[in-house]
Amino acid sequence: MVSFTKPKIRRKNEPTNDIGLIRSDYDGAMSTLCAGCGHDSVTAAMGRAFFELAIEPYRAVKVSGIGCSSKTTTYFMSQAHGNNTVHGRMPAVATGAMAANADLTYIGVSGDGDSLSIGLGQLVHAMRRNVNMLYMLENNGVYGLTKGQFSAAADIGSTAKKGGANEMAPIDPCALALSVGATFVARSFSGDKEQLVNLIKAGLKHKGFAIIDVTSPCVSFNDHKGSTKSYEHTFKYYHKAVHADYVPPSAEIRASYEDGETMPIELHDGGVINLRKLDNGYDPTDRASAFSKVLESGQSDEILTGLLYIDETTKDMTTRKNLPKRALNTIDYAELNPGANKMAGLMKEFG
Amino acid sequence: MSGPALNDFVIRVANVNGTGSASANGLLMKAIFRMGIPVVGKNVFPSNIQGLPTWYEMRVNEDGYTGRSGEIHLMIAMNAETYAKDLASVSPGGYLLYDSTWPRPSMLQRDDITVMGVPFSQMVNDTFTHARSRILMKNMAYVGAVAALINLDMDVVRKMVEDMFASKTKLIPSNMQALELGLNYVTDNIDHPLPFTLEKRDKTNGKVMIDGNTAAGLGCVYGGATVGAWYPITPSTSVMDSFSKYCHKLRIDPETGEHKFAIIQAEDELAAAGLAIGAGWNGARSFTPTSGAGISLMNEFIGFAYYTETPTVFFDIQRVGPSTGMPTRTQQCDITTTAYCSHGDTKHIVLYPADPKECFEMSVNALDLAERFQAPVFVLSDLDIGMNDWMIDALTWDDNYVPDRGKIVTREQLEDGFEFFRYLDVDGDHIPYRTLPGTHPTKGAYFNRGSGHNKYGRYTEDGEEYKEVVDRLADKWFSARSHLPAPVIRKSAHKTKAAILAIGSSDGAIIEACDRLGKTGLHLDYMRVRGFPFADEVEDFMAAYDTIYVVEQNRDAQLRSLLINETNVLKAKLIPVTYYAGDPLSYKFVMEAISEHTAIRKTA
Numbered sequence: 001m002v003s004f005t006k007p008k009i010r011r012k013n014e015p016t017n018d019i020g021l022i023r024s025d026y027d028g029a030m031s032t033l034c035a036g037c038g039h040d041s042v043t044a045a046m047g048r049a050f051f052e053l054a055i056e057p058y059r060a061v062k063v064s065g066i067g068c069s070s071k072t073t074t075y076f077m078s079q080a081h082g083n084n085t086v087h088g089r090m091p092a093v094a095t096g097a098m099a100a101n102a103d104l105t106y107i108g109v110s111g112d113g114d115s116l117s118i119g120l121g122q123l124v125h126a127m128r129r130n131v132n133m134l135y136m137l138e139n140n141g142v143y144g145l146t147k148g149q150f151s152a153a154a155d156i157g158s159t160a161k162k163g164g165a166n167e168m169a170p171i172d173p174c175a176l177a178l179s180v181g182a183t184f185v186a187r188s189f190s191g192d193k194e195q196l197v198n199l200i201k202a203g204l205k206h207k208g209f210a211i212i213d214v215t216s217p218c219v220s221f222n223d224h225k226g227s228t229k230s231y232e233h234t235f236k237y238y239h240k241a242v243h244a245d246y247v248p249p250s251a252e253i254r255a256s257y258e259d260g261e262t263m264p265i266e267l268h269d270g271g272v273i274n275l276r277k278l279d280n281g282y283d284p285t286d287r288a289s290a291f292s293k294v295l296e297s298g299q300s301d302e303i304l305t306g307l308l309y310i311d312e313t314t315k316d317m318t319t320r321k322n323l324p325k326r327a328l329n330t331i332d333y334a335e336l337n338p339g340a341n342k343m344a345g346l347m348k349e350f351g
Numbered sequence: 352m353s354g355p356a357l358n359d360f361v362i363r364v365a366n367v368n369g370t371g372s373a374s375a376n377g378l379l380m381k382a383i384f385r386m387g388i389p390v391v392g393k394n395v396f397p398s399n400i401q402g403l404p405t406w407y408e409m410r411v412n413e414d415g416y417t418g419r420s421g422e423i424h425l426m427i428a429m430n431a432e433t434y435a436k437d438l439a440s441v442s443p444g445g446y447l448l449y450d451s452t453w454p455r456p457s458m459l460q461r462d463d464i465t466v467m468g469v470p471f472s473q474m475v476n477d478t479f480t481h482a483r484s485r486i487l488m489k490n491m492a493y494v495g496a497v498a499a500l501i502n503l504d505m506d507v508v509r510k511m512v513e514d515m516f517a518s519k520t521k522l523i524p525s526n527m528q529a530l531e532l533g534l535n536y537v538t539d540n541i542d543h544p545l546p547f548t549l550e551k552r553d554k555t556n557g558k559v560m561i562d563g564n565t566a567a568g569l570g571c572v573y574g575g576a577t578v579g580a581w582y583p584i585t586p587s588t589s590v591m592d593s594f595s596k597y598c599h600k601l602r603i604d605p606e607t608g609e610h611k612f613a614i615i616q617a618e619d620e621l622a623a624a625g626l627a628i629g630a631g632w633n634g635a636r637s638f639t640p641t642s643g644a645g646i647s648l649m650n651e652f653i654g655f656a657y658y659t660e661t662p663t664v665f666f667d668i669q670r671v672g673p674s675t676g677m678p679t680r681t682q683q684c685d686i687t688t689t690a691y692c693s694h695g696d697t698k699h700i701v702l703y704p705a706d707p708k709e710c711f712e713m714s715v716n717a718l719d720l721a722e723r724f725q726a727p728v729f730v731l732s733d734l735d736i737g738m739n740d741w742m743i744d745a746l747t748w749d750d751n752y753v754p755d756r757g758k759i760v761t762r763e764q765l766e767d768g769f770e771f772f773r774y775l776d777v778d779g780d781h782i783p784y785r786t787l788p789g790t791h792p793t794k795g796a797y798f799n800r801g802s803g804h805n806k807y808g809r810y811t812e813d814g815e816e817y818k819e820v821v822d823r824l825a826d827k828w829f830s831a832r833s834h835l836p837a838p839v840i841r842k843s844a845h846k847t848k849a850a851i852l853a854i855g856s857s858d859g860a861i862i863e864a865c866d867r868l869g870k871t872g873l874h875l876d877y878m879r880v881r882g883f884p885f886a887d888e889v890e891d892f893m894a895a896y897d898t899i900y901v902v903e904q905n906r907d908a909q910l911r912s913l914l915i916n917e918t919n920v921l922k923a924k925l926i927p928v929t930y931y932a933g934d935p936l937s938y939k940f941v942m943e944a945i946s947e948h949t950a951i952r953k954t955a
Binding site: 061094101103122329338347351 | 558560561572573575577578580601602604608610611613614615618622623624625626629632633635651746748750753754787790791793796798800
């Protein structure tokens, strides 16, 4: 089997973004996932978000692990370098790449198996380091490529297509992220493109580790009655708590919002994320209250979505490590090498 | 046997770890070095922080032999727990010094050695009041005692104490006082000096005492590495300590305070490998230091780097395996695993340093080779090289050095029409071109994947396309053999049909064994291999002898297996000589093993 290249069609009067690119400039290879897979909608949302943010595709880096979701990095932005790494180990590769060149925009795409079972350790530590990247967790509660085993995200009582119900507690990526210090925590649904695109844009612009847990149903192995990750179940229990809009630095930022309902969060690039609280009393800048809200929703059938938590004050990894403004991989060797004279001086220490 | 004689003897100090003895032992050794007399130190320590036995062995040898001799001429027994063992280990005719505050009749059970008592504890307890300083000062007291026994130059010692406490000068008088306690007691009460003493020489000019891990870390600084990732593991930790120390000293922009390096402590070795690979893929020179247990964990990522052709340097500072093994003891037990790490058909470039100087040089080599061959490259050092102080020529640097970045396609080349495909062998040298993320808006992007790919870098499940890539990988690996540090051949003065072949830290013991066996009429040539894939000279060398002793520090004769696997040598010609008890190899062991084999052969 080989990959398919999508034909590029440029229509007349096709809308362009601020850098003159059209939406299809953000396309990649043709998807080989099952028809109706939630992941394809997420891929489309990622392409759309990059397009709307007018990020040049070649200045982005796509990283992924192993699994259905991880395959999707080939399906958008073919002019961006991609790295389809080792199962559950994408965060380490992304972090190393980030250290080498922090000038690029990093997006990681993973699934619930890749992130919450084999890769749980790496995910947690990338969050602790506050690596400046957006991590998309396409969550369908099931292992697709190996045909239908439960993942660690499966809810208690959710049934498998063949066989019984899951009895073990699920790992909730948002609760996990809040507990280990992630600085941008969101949940969404592949079926809500409007919310998803906005969250992706905000996540890409956030300086630090942003995670979006996206319920993304698996039509082949986990879309049946009894599954809590099906389209039907998700549509039914889907609940929006906070709405997020990214406003770029150049745009005029309206200051007057109705009190108590909106909250502008200023970003490092000068842009703003405008948060519109749909639930009264929800404060997405307070980790403890976000945590309790997430836990509460976990007790019920409700699927709490939106930008659940944001913290723009904690330093990201490169800032904390005092890395130069220019990328490490662009520093000339002459600047890195101390030279022969210095060596002679150093050797005195050992004489 | 070697010594004891003037400037030729072995001192072993038995201590309890966590008592500050390391700095006293370092002082003792450095003082000998500063008297111009070659000396090497081997630290035998437990996997523990405080309270267990530790030994420090110094071999003074003005002929410059660096291996262990296997003899102990003067034992400084400062740990009552190990008195019995320490007493038994002294060579006949040797000396033992112990703390006679609590006299031990059991110390007198050997009539072939001389036992000397110095009441160290009593003296320091009478002189110092603070509990911790009593412990520390006992160390200085035995340095003073040893000084009197072997004619150590006290002016040198006093100068070093002043330097040692230059920033805490109020500690100088008490340390000096402790030195004098030991020195005066021996002077007044014990027959001295011993029959073997020190005498000033000028044989350490231009030399330094440095450990291999420090040298490797410095090599990474000079080689231009910018990203180092690691998970702490004995005995490799000090590689990163050194890189960090010299980066902080030499790589911080004085104006902006910006760090021209990134050091990331990983959550485990898997992550450390991934971090280094991510950085290497993105165009930074990167490395990760670890030991065998870490290599085991990194296996999957190493296969990924091999198949995706991602440059990264792995330092394996070997310790005793398998499993946790003996973390603070030395072996050469990862020869096989580093050669073929990871599942599927994988073969790697491995460098075998023999001393700290080569650790430095090969760090730079490895960074070059990784980028030139777009592959993971291993530097296979060991605990003995990595953590012990060796006397080597002072490290130097050639300012004309230019890093070999390999084939990285630039934006300009792409603009000029260079047609980029990630795994295409354009030049016929088996090495493809790579681009770095962010290079060009419309040309040059590719998708890096550990899954099947064809020469254009695209996904494939087509058998022929798959084979085309992995066959090139094998050719690429094999072509590296002439680019690695060449083997070192040491010829005996006489024509001989017998030889030794070895790698790494066995070097000192082997050279000495060759010299001593030569005096008995058994002449041996010696090749020290420095890289894998093996250079053509390795095969040529083996063809020229009837018997080749493959000396190595592991149970399974891994180097021998690798030679049999990768060359056409006749298996029967390769005689395994293996030492794997965890302490550094001694010339005595090599001599005895080879003599024994020769004797058996003669009688058979």
